[in-house]
Amino acid sequence: MDNQRSLLEAELLKLGFSFINKDSMTGRIPQHGDVQGTFINVEVVFDDFPIIQPRVRLVSINAQEELYNYVPQTWRHLDEFNNSLNATQSTFYICALHNWSANPARNGNFIYYRILSWLESNVSGVWNEDEDLPTRRIIPQFSNAILYLPESFLDHLKEEETKTIFSMDVSHTTYTFISGAVATKKKKGNEYDLEQIKFEKRYFFFPSVHEGNAFTHLTKMKLGTERTSSKLLIVRLPGNYVFKTFYQLLISIRMNTELLKLADKSRNFPVLVMFKGDRGRDEAIAFLASKEYLQGKSEFLVKLMKLESIAQRPVSVDLTVGLLGVGALGSQVAKILSMKETKSVLICDPDILSMENIGRHELDPIYLGLSKSLWLARELNYKSLTDTFHFVLEDEEVHEKSDILVVTVGDKQSFDKLAFKKLSGYKKPIIWAWTSPNNILQEIVITNPSTGCLNCYYATIQSDPDLLALHEQAKKEINNAVTVEFDICGNPHTTSHMEKMIFFATQIVSILNYYSKNKRFRFDYVNYYWEIDEIIPYTKVGYLETHHACTCKGDR
Incomplete structure (x- = not known):
């Protein structure tokens, strides 16, 4: 395996890559020229090579590093991760090394040409069937703030007219602050600044919906008496809204909807958005947004939430x-x-x-x-x-x-x-x-x-x-x-x-x-x-x- 690792490094060096550290290299794709006016820079991380497939981080597009805003809205098979309160601090990883195995043929040349093929497919819009695996416009995120939804609730939301905006109450765990203090149950969760909340703690959110005794019991079991409530904003976007990054979605919502009318004077809001994702499939994303976002200010805070649905499986x-x-x-x-x-x-x-x-x-x-x-x-x-x-x-x-x-x-x-x-x-x-x-x-x-x-x-x-x-x-x-x-x-x-x-x-x-x-x-x-x-x-x-x-x- 050491020989395989050495061969990988030698091949990437020959293709114009250079070392960042002992486990990662950066390079330009394509090495010379461009693909219809587009070239990218990537970082290949191979710390567990060849057992685990290398991670390919997108660094820039045409030397532009502000990817949150610059990623073309039609690009696919690009995963975004953001664990901060700033939507501009996302990291993007290219999904081009499907079906990885510790095979000698999976070498530096293989990695380079798979990334190049990914770029060519995104620029042309034509994908090889073997490479075009199921994907999402915005992938689900890991977060300590988790919103649980019955599948029937999402089904009802799919039937809503597009560009629909409404609000409902959501019960959730009381917030713990960075200072160590705990929020009072007498106040709504909307009444606190987002930067005050300690997101290393886990918070569970349950919408106030009538979904039978089991969902009610789950809500009581997870929240107990130590709960509060917030107003949840819900948005159903039309299929013609085009975006790829979380930041692009946020700006698109703010420019084309009237969220501010529902926001009153609260300091933060949980928001649930349903939209048409990859290949027209329905997707949903949830986040907590600061009042500055709803007010249209250029600097604002958001925290992605993990969205989990309670599946309605077919009767067996x-x-x-x-x-x-x-x-x-x-x-x-x-x-x-x-x-x-x-x-x-x-x-x-x-x-x-x-x-x-x-x-x-x-x-x-x-x-x-x-x-x-x-x-x-x-x-x-x-x-x-x-x-x-x-x-x-x-x-x-x-x-x-x-x-x-x-x-x-x-x-x-x-x-x-x-x-x-x-x-x-x-x-x-x-x-x-x-x-x-x-x-x-x-x-x-x-x-x-x-x-x-x-x-x-x-x-x-x-x-x-x-x-x-x-x-x-x-x-x-x-x-x-x-x-x-x-x-x-x-x-x-x-x-x-x-x-x-x-x-x-x-x-x-x-x-x-x-x-x-x-x-x-x-x-x-x-x-x-x-x-x-x-x-x-x-x-x-x-x-x-x-x-x-x-x-x-x-x-x-």
């Missing part, structure tokens, strides 16, 4: 799933459904969280003695920032409103009551799932009007030699496994096999996902048999016919 399981029983297995099924963007989940379980559940249930110990189903629904909504999960007190309501039921109740008496009384004759699909001690034998049975019932499945075990042999082998393994031990309070304790329980939950969700997309099932039952220290289960699947020994006659 397009079903209303009724979940009866949310113990160790059911809570894991619910958790995975929350990650799958399920249409709706109705949760019903009369049990409360007890000490024996801790460590094997999705709920934390703080919920001891409280309803599993109520608090699991709330927690999963909070974690996923959705309103997908619904606590239902009576299981009959779940039966009625669900597209499909998942029954994971751990109590055999409750299980049989559902199977042979409450859900006898049920016309929608039901996924029955249970597991043996130590998760040695896990069983899933899917019943619907075209299959047999659970009794048919039990009878099938006895009449199917392969299935019977599997169950007999599982019984031996269960009997040889560590038995349940009870503590002085009578609570049972066994060795944890949660990795197998979580696997089981993933299989249930996979079945739901398949049914959601295909409206059918690939099998009617599946058994997973684990030897006690095995890492891959033996699997047995089959179809469930109405058994001749059962009296259900397919009527369930």
Whole structure:
């Protein structure tokens, strides 16, 4: 690698570059002449070469170093970074070394000609397809001031008429000042000079929008009682506004809008701007601006904010799933459904969280003695920032409103009551799932009007030699496994096999996902048999016919 580094330096020297220090060189592109009247100077930083691609900083264009103002407004694949309060102090990096690898061919000549190709493409406006990767007009910035927005809020903003300006309240963390003092909650955040605020501290901003309980909970969780509010200015720019740098955007907004009318006498404002970005895609940027900016003065302060949207991902399981029983297995099924963007989940379980559940249930110990189903629904909504999960007190309501039921109740008496009384004759699909001690034998049975019932499945075990042999082998393994031990309070304790329980939950969700997309099932039952220290289960699947020994006659 030292030889590769030496070759890089020698080639760049031959191309007219000179050393700034041992890890960076500067040079002119092209080395001689220009590209239709344009030439640039760049700095190539290769401190981690060849493992990490060199950073290429744009120094000047036609000897002009005031890039914030001089970068052509149509140029692309140029990243801007600014962590100061001055929009003129941005640094620009050329994106020309895509798909980098520590390959001997990635040498000084390669770097030079890729930068030259980038310049030629920007001047001509014609890009090689391999080089024209997705980009943004202004890239998102790292900042300790973070504005969180629901995706639906941005969708509404896209629908607003262009050149729209309006304001709304935004709640945020109270400011800490450079002096060490903390702002009072009695004053609005707009009432402080921007240069007073200590931006080494982190500040969270949440607009006052009605986006459901989950977003409200997130706001309370992040801000607590130590919060204040500011007026947020929102601008929707027309597609014909042309700019490339942050400074150019600021001047364009100020010259073509009437922000000052909304500014009253405040000293700073958070501003959210939506505009047409690269290739006409909608982009947004947020910043805090001083009163001097809004007043049109030549010297002003701005602080870029980090903008994060709460995504509205496409629904993966397009079903209303009724979940009866949310113990160790059911809570894991619910958790995975929350990650799958399920249409709706109705949760019903009369049990409360007890000490024996801790460590094997999705709920934390703080919920001891409280309803599993109520608090699991709330927690999963909070974690996923959705309103997908619904606590239902009576299981009959779940039966009625669900597209499909998942029954994971751990109590055999409750299980049989559902199977042979409450859900006898049920016309929608039901996924029955249970597991043996130590998760040695896990069983899933899917019943619907075209299959047999659970009794048919039990009878099938006895009449199917392969299935019977599997169950007999599982019984031996269960009997040889560590038995349940009870503590002085009578609570049972066994060795944890949660990795197998979580696997089981993933299989249930996979079945739901398949049914959601295909409206059918690939099998009617599946058994997973684990030897006690095995890492891959033996699997047995089959179809469930109405058994001749059962009296259900397919009527369930």
